[in-house]
Amino acid sequence: MDTEAQHTERDRSSDTEERSRSARFTGFADRFGWSWRRTGLIGAVCVVFVLLLSHFVLQPFLIPSRSMEPTLQVGDRILVNKLAYRFGDQPRRGDVVVFDGTDSFVQQPPAENPVTGLLHGAAAALGLAEPAETDFVKRVVGVGGDRVVCCDTDGRLTVNGVPVEEWYVLMGDAPSKVPFDIVVPQGALFVMxxxxxxxxxSRDHLGRPGGGMVPVERVIGRADWIGWPFGRWSGVPETGAFDAVPEPAAGGHG
Structure with a gap:
């Protein structure tokens, strides 16, 4: 018996099996590695796309407080239409807007770590974190030239001399416990x-620098939809409360 030939055949067989296993492992590793790389690349592209969409078109905004109840509730993610006022349209009375309150509601933005600020800004842009301390959501009750007064003898807000039936105000709340009589400067908004x-x-900043008047150019966009939670998925209700309000007379007094 040729034992040397048998050993040679077994050696060749072992080498073939080893190369086959190695090839299978290499192929699996290549496919597995490529799959992870491809998934990571697709994920990164999706994040960049969403951030660009959020920056220019439609931004999720997390509602952090009770100030807009019952229209908006704590934890709602609203979708802010950033194109609403980009093509010549202006904020109207009754619009729910998100704005940068620097120099109107906030005089000195809080200092923060640049890296932390960048990460928080990205998370806020995706609706995963509370908005920046300078960002607010309120309803427009007066535009440039409007005379806004509270309250009349029946306890109602008036704009340019016309009482406004504010059905959207939380039941049991007065239109305002703080009386005021103001004329909104041109290019600004009075919000509540x-x-x-x-x-x-705006009521809380009367008499301070900026007077609580929000410059129109500081408006980020209009809150058009509630996107989360799913049980509240709907459009932000429009209001006809200001339909009877006339345009301000010359000099801004109704």
Whole structure:
């Protein structure tokens, strides 16, 4: 018997099996590695796309407080239409808007770590974190030239001399416990929360620098939809409360 030939055949067989296993492992590793790389690449592209969409078109915004109840509730993710005022349209009375309150609601933005700020900004842009401390959501009750007064003899807000039936205000809340009589400067907005007793808004900044008047250019967009939770998936209700309000007379007095 040729034992040397048998050993040679077994050696060749072992080498073939080893190469086959090695090839299978290499192929699996290549496929597995490529799968992870491809998944990571697709994920990164999706994140960049969503961030760009959020920055220019439609931004999720997490509601952090009770100031807009019952229209908006704590934990709602609203979708802010950033194109609403990009093509010549202006905020209208009754619109729910998100704006940067720097120089109107906040005089000195809080200092923060640049890296932490960047990460928080990205998370906020995806609706995963509370908005920046300078960002607010309120309802427009007066535009440039409007005379806004509270309250008349029946306890109602008036704009340009016309009483406004504010059905969107939280039941039981007065239109305002703080009396005021103001004329909104041109190019600015007077804004209030729907939960008046829980809202820090234009009323709270009267007499301070900026006077609580929000420059139109500081408006980020209009809140058009509630996107989360699914049980509240709907459009932000429009209001006809200001339909009877006339345009301000010359000089801004109604």
């Amino acid at each position: 929360g729907d939960h008046r007793s829980q809202s820090s808004d």
